[in-house]
Amino acid sequence: MTGFAATRKLFHLPRGVIYLDGNSLGPMPVAAADRVAQTMREEWGEMLIGGWNKAGWMAQPRALGDRLGRLIGAEPGSVVLGDTLSVKVYQALAAALEMRPDRRVILSDSGNFPTDLYMAEGLVAGLGRGHQLVTVAPEAVEDRIGPDVAVLMLTEVDYRTGRRHDMARLTRAAHDAGALVLWDLAHSAGAFAVDLAGTGADFAAGCTYKYLNAGPGVPAFIYVAPRHQDAARPALSGWLGHAAPFAFEPAYRPGAGIERMRVGTPPVLQMAALESALDIWDGVDMAALRARSVELTELFIVLVEPRCPDLHLATPRDPDQRGSQVSFRFPDGYAAMQALIARGVIGDFRAPDIMRFGFAPLYIGEDEVRRAADILADVMENRLWDDPAYHVRAAVT
Amino acid sequence: MTGFAATRKLFHLPRGVIYLDGNSLGPMPVAAADRVAQTMREEWGEMLIGGWNKAGWMAQPRALGDRLGRLIGAEPGSVVLGDTLSVKVYQALAAALEMRPDRRVILSDSGNFPTDLYMAEGLVAGLGRGHQLVTVAPEAVEDRIGPDVAVLMLTEVDYRTGRRHDMARLTRAAHDAGALVLWDLAHSAGAFAVDLAGTGADFAAGCTYKYLNAGPGVPAFIYVAPRHQDAARPALSGWLGHAAPFAFEPAYRPGAGIERMRVGTPPVLQMAALESALDIWDGVDMAALRARSVELTELFIVLVEPRCPDLHLATPRDPDQRGSQVSFRFPDGYAAMQALIARGVIGDFRAPDIMRFGFAPLYIGEDEVRRAADILADVMENRLWDDPAYHVRAAVT
Known part of the structure; x- marks a missing residue:
């Protein structure tokens, strides 16, 4: 599992967060903030109407x-x-x-x-x-x-x-x-x-x-x-x-x-x-991306399933039949996902019972997958969602 | 003609430009660059998917x-x-x-x-x-x-x-x-x-x-x-x-x-x-804005018409029957507008023969109107558009 260390540095990821929700909203490319600022100051600001052609x-x-x-x-x-x-x-x-x-x-x-x-x-x-x-x-x-x-x-x-x-x-x-x-x-x-x-x-x-x-x-x-x-x-x-x-x-x-x-x-x-x-x-080899995506999703499934018997895999086991996400069904999935997010692993929930995790090789590697699986196992083994603090109002994801 | 000096400072306007095309694309509020940067770094960057609710x-x-x-x-x-x-x-x-x-x-x-x-x-x-x-x-x-x-x-x-x-x-x-x-x-x-x-x-x-x-x-x-x-x-x-x-x-x-x-x-x-x-x-009195808009458009008409007999007013003379722009018909309007833009007065052209000038009181005052009228008169009196340098390809406006 090598090859994507370089792209990872190109994204801004908050400290202490394992972001497995890029299938809902991808993280910010570091260069985007400056690019947008440049578009505003040098193009809109300076060229005004001329930006339509000149820029x-x-x-x-x-x-x-x-x-x-x-x-x-x-x-x-x-x-x-x-x-x-x-x-x-x-x-x-x-x-x-x-x-x-x-x-x-x-x-x-x-x-x-x-x-x-x-x-x-x-x-x-x-x-x-x-x-x-x-x-x-x-x-x-x-x-x-x-x-x-x-x-x-x-x-x-x-x-x-x-x-x-x-x-x-x-x-x-x-x-x-x-x-x-x-x-x-x-x-x-x-x-x-x-x-x-x-x-x-x-x-x-x-x-x-x-x-x-x-x-x-x-x-x-x-x-x-x-x-x-x-x-x-x-x-x-x-x-x-x-x-x-x-x-x-x-x-x-x-x-x-x-x-x-x-x-x-x-x-x-x-x-x-x-x-x-x-x-x-522009610099990404899509075949390599797919190979890594399959590795990451496989690894997550292999790590989570044996330790979390209450979670039922909703994603096809055959990698050819899935995208770049892994979903588990769990009746208390909403609360469990809130508990997971509170511990820094950001996935999301889709009604009625789907806990959803996206794996984007550009910025997610084996280490995050292992840590996310550990934390998920901890949440599940200790039923952390029973803590009333996690029963907060649904976040829009 | 007072009251809008404060709002003018809130916009970024390039030096040496009199911008009479805000009816096509308004200029950048100075605060917008920071606001967008904040949305990117603090909201998208840090909140990720959570921005939909939290931000x-x-x-x-x-x-x-x-x-x-x-x-x-x-x-x-x-x-x-x-x-x-x-x-x-x-x-x-x-x-x-x-x-x-x-x-x-x-x-x-x-x-x-x-x-x-x-x-x-x-x-x-x-x-x-x-x-x-x-x-x-x-x-x-x-x-x-x-x-x-x-x-x-x-x-x-x-x-x-x-x-x-x-x-x-x-x-x-x-x-x-x-x-x-x-x-x-x-x-x-x-x-x-x-x-x-x-x-x-x-x-x-x-x-x-x-x-x-x-x-x-x-x-x-x-x-x-x-x-x-x-x-x-x-x-x-x-x-x-x-x-x-x-x-x-x-x-x-x-x-x-x-x-x-x-x-x-x-x-x-x-x-x-x-x-x-x-x-x-949020801080603009719309009645005062309209009063100023009428003053500015009236002033432009009064200054331009006597000095530019080749320009024919396309905008109604009665202020109640017009918006916040003044348009003149002129067969060589496209070339004349290019010459005007080259001298720092930005209006635009609409086929077949309309030279269009927008007046936004938030950032345009009497002084700009007078200078724009002077420059337009100079362009027209000296047929500056006959200079082949002005016959460039149409800018998209």
Whole structure:
């Protein structure tokens, strides 16, 4: 387990904390504070309106999209940043549905992150054309794919269990049935190498604040396969997706390629932070990252299971079937997680009973995994959550 | 002309520059750099995921919305921040259209900012129910309001000419005809006191990076009149607009009141900058601001017109009919503006022939107006734009 000592120094991690919640919000790249300060003082402060061109703000959503694209196996020119993941899912789903006008089913699974399902619900209600959002158990997805399915919309890695779908297989099955596929990469981008182009994905979306470490909030990203870019009608047809935004034409003309998926003014300060995060990612070997991720998650499971018989592994035992997190089910999981956090091991809890731990090799190593397992074992063996002090109000995680 | 000397010191303005483009991107509040740095180092850096609760990130879109609400005459609990203006217009328009199911016309004017029209186009195309976007000349709006109009969608202040609609009168006319009204406040918020509640507006949206000085990019804001909040269906039904976002329920239930207009994870760094901007606004008397704005725009017109006979005033002469900008038409306006910018007076150009100057009393005073007028007169009298050095590629403004 060597090779990531260098990247670890590039992150700010508070003293006394073992941070296993980077799958919810990644830690701050040390360089990000200065980068954002520079963007504020030297660009916004000094260039004022000129920053859009002189500092390259206007071109960043596309330029940063290409850099991020390497991590998810996207073709150059197929990723653009902006908005939130919810909005990007909406855009992709709206475009995909219109490309399958004779079909009425959006197929998803019960492990999808709720906002994807909610956005689909909202879209379907607005369209009012009898589309149906069908959700089945994750393991039942493949069997449900059929000729009525317009779009298969899945989050590759389950936010609760860490179960990872077989992207290549399900994409193929969907295509064989004539459906399009939209992948939510929230827990994939930066967790392992995604291969959008290789698997033939049609659409994808994701956020940058989890494993990518770009900071709290926007921007998200959207991917549209090059073969679909000219056919995809932007439902959210904002001026920055127009073919000539600064011509201020009265009617909308979609921009070329992925540019049409831009909507409004991009978040310049947040993009500056993302840039610092991508500076780190540019040097990362994704195969080595994945190998380390598997080592760390395996080690955590091996260390925790024998010492914590009350915890039931919710994550697949086969590393090929999981992302970069490990989850355990435990009825008192919320209180136990609070006790753990109070002792410096930060994971999180997802209702009804999931204790969730994310492992990001860029800044988490074997030593932290061993210490976290020790502390978790101590919490469990001594039922530390019975201490009333831990029964505090839920932290938003 | 006194009273704003104090606020001027609160902004960073580059030396040698007279900044008359705050209607496109406001300058940086001096405190914003430290505030954002603090948010990064002390909140993101040290609290990590805990920042959502401990630092109040999750509650900010609503809390900042209430602070901003004072400037636009909104009732407490009727404004929330997030996304971009384009997205907020889409949300408001989608909700409004559903509240007038028997009507098919969205009425707007040719002076509206294109993204509003584009978003309406995209929405209408997606709905596929025969809605029609009708745009008439600004002065013809009132006559066109009729029983077929579902929503009157207007930008209060024309981004090119600075012409200001009579919000009270047009809102009343629309209501008399049974229509709803959506106001785009991009060039109103922070330019003068808006009275959404008093005029009976139904919906409004705006951005925070122009007169409000919150920095390049998101967040935007949306207003929904309290009487409509429970009826407004969120088309973009994201998880943070859910009644219980962290219950991760499978089906969407809209949140109470304005909360349902939230979509995804808010832009924490951009909100920190907005907070610094609002710290300044909290102390501003909006009536005094408007009085000063009128003085400054009047002065600029009075100084420029006699000395620049080639410039034709595009802004209404009656101060009651304009926002806080002055625009002149001039066929060589683009080149002339470049020459002006090269001499330190920053305005901008809007096709085909508009030279645009914004006057923000918080940091622009009589002295700058006089100097800007002198320099503009010099540029015009000596045809400085004929110098080939000024014929450079267009700056994005």
